[in-house]
Amino acid sequence: MAFFEGSIYSDALGISTSICVSLPYDTNNKSDGKPPVLYLLHGLFDNHTAWVRNTNVDMLAKKYGFAVVMPNAGKSYYTDMKYGPKYFTYISEELPELCRRMFNVSEKREKTFVAGISMGGYGALKLGLRRPDIFGGCAGISAAADIKPRAADYKNRPEMRAVFGETGVAPEDDDLFLLAEKQRGTKCKILMHCGLSDTKLNENWELYKALLKNGFDVEYIESEGAHDWTYWERILPQVMEYFALRGVNL
Numbered sequence: 207m208a209f210f211e212g213s214i215y216s217d218a219l220g221i222s223t224s225i226c227v228s229l230p231y232d233t234n235n236k237s238d239g240k241p242p243v244l245y246l247l248h249g250l251f252d253n254h255t256a257w258v259r260n261t262n263v264d265m266l267a268k269k270y271g272f273a274v275v276m277p278n279a280g281k282s283y284y285t286d287m288k289y290g291p292k293y294f295t296y297i298s299e300e301l302p303e304l305c306r307r308m309f310n311v312s313e314k315r316e317k318t319f320v321a322g323i324s325m326g327g328y329g330a331l332k333l334g335l336r337r338p339d340i341f342g343g344c345a346g347i348s349a350a351a352d353i354k355p356r357a358a359d360y361k362n363r364p365e366m367r368a369v370f371g372e373t374g375v376a377p378e379d380d381d382l383f384l385l386a387e388k389q390r391g392t393k394c395k396i397l398m399h400c401g402l403s404d405t406k407l408n409e410n411w412e413l414y415k416a417l418l419k420n421g422f423d424v425e426y427i428e429s430e431g432a433h434d435w436t437y438w439e440r441i442l443p444q445v446m447e448y449f450a451l452r453g454v455n456l
Contacts, residue, residue, distance in 0.1 A: 209226070212225070214304060216301075218300045219291040219293070221291065226258055228267040228272075228274040240311055240313070242273070243275060243311040243312060244273070244320070245277065245319070246322065247321065247322030247327075247329045248279070249322075249323045250324060250365070257274075257276050257442075270449075275305055275311075277297060277301055281325075283325055283329065283353070284325070284330075285369050285380055287369050288367075288369060298337045302340060316342045318341055319342060319344065321449075322345075322346065324433065326347075328346065331344055331346040331398075331413075332380065332385065334394040335386070335394065336389070342394065343452065344396055344397070345399070347445065349398065349400070349409075351412070353380055353381055354376060354383075356376075357369075357373075358375070386422070390420040390421055395452055401428070402428055406433065407428070411426070
């Protein structure tokens with residue numbers, strides 16, 4: 207494996223931003239010489255180093271042959287913010303193009319995936335629903351699935367004021383439940399994991415039902431665990447195996 211941590215300049219953000227990237231050595235053994243890529247998103251109170259610090263992501267990347275890209279997105283909810291940078295544009299458009307040029311990862315949607323925890327789980331699901339032309343699969347782990355109560359609580363949550371402003375309402379394209387109806391039947395494979403002791407369990411279950419109702423190819427798994435790294439470290443190999451087995455069949 208090769209590992210990169212550094213800064214890149216983003217036109218979408220208007221700033222230099224940090225990323226970690228884990229790359230398999232044997233890229234030339236792939237059918238097109240380019241490894242599949244997994245964009246792995248952090249939660250609200252973390253940054254691009256979270257997965258490296260808390261899991262064996264580097265070893266898993268080697269095992270499954272993925273290039274794993276871990277961007278920094280602050281407290282943006284992976285959104286083009288009302289009072290802040292355009293993180294959705296950055297991660298959905300600019301970052302994949304930068305990674306193709308810098309790290310020679312695959313440009314094929316059937317070899318491009320996104321996953322995340324909590325805020326990052328919400329971001330991953332949103333990216334999969336809105337940009338199935340780029341991401342062939344997405345995984346929400348302990349996702350902050352329902353943005354409505356979070357946006358409505360902007361007076362007590364300064365990050366939500368920065369993301370959506372003072373209306374207390376998230377735009378339709380940032381509401382996963384409305385996206386499930388709007389993007390009905392979108393061809394993006396969806397995986398959802400949530401711990402049985404997680405406070406976000408109910409909203410994940412409700413989103414799963416909404417996705418199923420609207421014709422999505424979605425797999426939902428509940429298992430013992432809470433909203434913490436003990437659970438997320440255990441689930442990450444399952445997510446990577448899911449994408450490794452299904453990518454070629456998209």
